[in-house]
Amino acid sequence: MIKVGLLGLGTVGTGVVRIVEGHQEDLLRQTGSPISIERILVQDRAKMRTVSVDPTKLTEHAYDIIDDPGINVVIEVMGGIEPAKTYILAALEKGKHIVTANKDLMAMHGAEILAKAAEKGCDVFYEASVAGGIPIIRTLVEGFSSDRITKIMGIVNGTTNYILTKMSQEGAAYGEVLKEAQALGYAEADPTSDVEGLDAARKMTILATLGFHAQVSLQDVEVKGISQITKEDILYGSRLGYTVKLLGIAERQDDHISVSVQPTMVKHSHPLASVNGVFNAVYVYGEAVGETMFYGPGAGELPTATSVVADLVAVVRNLKLGVNGRETFVPYKEKKLKSDEQIASKNFILLHVEDKAGVLAQITQIFAQYEVSLESVLQHPNPNNPKAEIIIITHDANRASMKKVLKQFESMDVIHAIKSVYRVEG
């Protein structure tokens, strides 16, 4: 009998109880062991639950679980840094294996936790911390173990993807859709972490570390959220064949890496462009395998619990084989970040300019001066706007040059506003 302690009985914890109890026979076949959730840490034992649990299993004291020598595995689904981190480290100290869904913790203190696990010969698995039900960590670590991954692009935040999908499909403004998402429970009352891209940045930290074998930290990720995206951006993008998505983008070239989260114009034909609503997807490019994409639910009670319990199955299989803690992932490459000269992408730029002869020539000359070549230029009068609008899509241009171009634009009288600048993919 494998005895499990569960820290947290919120959405994901409830799903874990449902799957472990509902799939007993299948889990027994999969692992050769009956699995029992012995104790559950809750904030309030008296609270009503949507899942029926034996009330004697509930405790308000984490150390009832951590100090129980009968418990083999601790599943942490509380979220947040503390006290989750202290509990996990204490449980590892006692030789317990860990399954966690905690992206904040793994993004910020993953290295410390994995080092403690290696020291103690314990498993720490965290599939559910990125992209909910999509087994993307297994895919990176095992499925592509033979390949060199050079690019990972992820739609890894369901809230923002829901908002952007609605804005695209209904031509609605950001503020309206956010309110609707909050009413439906797809966005939090304080949506900052989602809409400013911080949640996605944490997940990209984990994916980049695994994919590139170098310890990427949250500070390395350049982050821009979706709150500045306008209806016009989405409309003009669509006319040119692009969909706006909040993408986490991790790239590697010659051992130099860059990681960012930003609203991106994604070409309609790219597999990420048709990932809609609260769904998540991770696109992985490997030197040998080429283009791949993994799609599924990024959150939710049962999808996330599926990944948590799959990790539990892996711990139990290792227990049977006596090989826990033997496959700890240790990044073996030195982290070198790309400079602005090394980061290149296509760009979408929307300018409001004076409507007179010669303006376009002046603008294109600036691009030429910094050796940024252009893929397409679209100038059209806007009936709602006395200024002319110019949309430019560049070829691949390095960021240093782009910054210089934009700086020049700021000082030009004929340019009234640099309305939007987006990275372009696909």
Place this chain on the structure above:
Amino acid sequence: MIKVGLLGLGTVGTGVVRIVEGHQEDLLRQTGSPISIERILVQDRAKMRTVSVDPTKLTEHAYDIIDDPGINVVIEVMGGIEPAKTYILAALEKGKHIVTANKDLMAMHGAEILAKAAEKGCDVFYEASVAGGIPIIRTLVEGFSSDRITKIMGIVNGTTNYILTKMSQEGAAYGEVLKEAQALGYAEADPTSDVEGLDAARKMTILATLGFHAQVSLQDVEVKGISQITKEDILYGSRLGYTVKLLGIAERQDDHISVSVQPTMVKHSHPLASVNGVFNAVYVYGEAVGETMFYGPGAGELPTATSVVADLVAVVRNLKLGVNGRETFVPYKEKKLKSDEQIASKNFILLHVEDKAGVLAQITQIFAQYEVSLESVLQHPNPNNPKAEIIIITHDANRASMKKVLKQFESMDVIHAIKSVYRVEG
């Protein structure tokens, strides 16, 4: 030092050599062991190769590899049933671990090979046998180990997907596109195995066995190919919002399963609808996780070799841990096939009918008689055809009823032809 014997140096074998030699340092980091391809079975030692190999490693005699006590792992990338099967069983008998990309062999004799592996305590891994570079076997066996999978739908044959994509995008006829695909090397001179759905059926046999934990055999798969698809089918499907794809479909309900390969009308909004060209994708529905999809290259030298070498990495990790042959997949559920009464789907039906009053009423009455309800009915004159055309899309209907409806149609004078019947998904 892990010593590998390679059976076959065709497309995939060449890719394996390239990856193992090119990624030595990464593989050493991944596994803790240097890996060497010691000997390679070829048909003709004198043949020119696109990869440089030490000629002393080449042999024309399989037993130079099988009987070599220094070789730990045998990679089989010859394809076909014999002599691959004999060689693999002989290598297992000698205690060697096996990695194979052989879908024909695993679909038809997988159970026998896995049983021999279990007896001998050897690993047999075969990720590359389904969907080339997509790690779908790992995903089913490990990623979704905690869930109950109820549906697997795959675009698992690149040749037919290329042909159907071209037919859709260019309005071209099947025969023309097939010739073009043959000229480009995307289709074989004898394309039967691909275009008649047999290749897809073998892959679905493997996926259904793994997903449903019951030993599905090739005889259980109902197969229909793409050679009868017309330009009209694709055009009318498109107008109604569907794309024609050759789908392998494996379904489970209450432990009864069905597996088929057939051209299917897939709704444009379904993630499988936008999988184009030679790409593959496998859609997996789990009771807990919900909808997921895994997309990537289904064939090709380096993508397929990526999966082969990832399996090799898994064997080597197991060797280090001393746990080879301990996780053999054994189907533990009895196979029960669904009856026609238990198989339900939406259907697309194209009829040529007499253009006179009352015909539609007669037709819809037949559906009503067998309790098949209709989602939409479209009647329109075809300027190129003196007959009227009727397109009907049914709601979910069981196959027994559908067969009765179609049988009735055959005997009706007002129906000149049942031009097409397709399953509908999404």
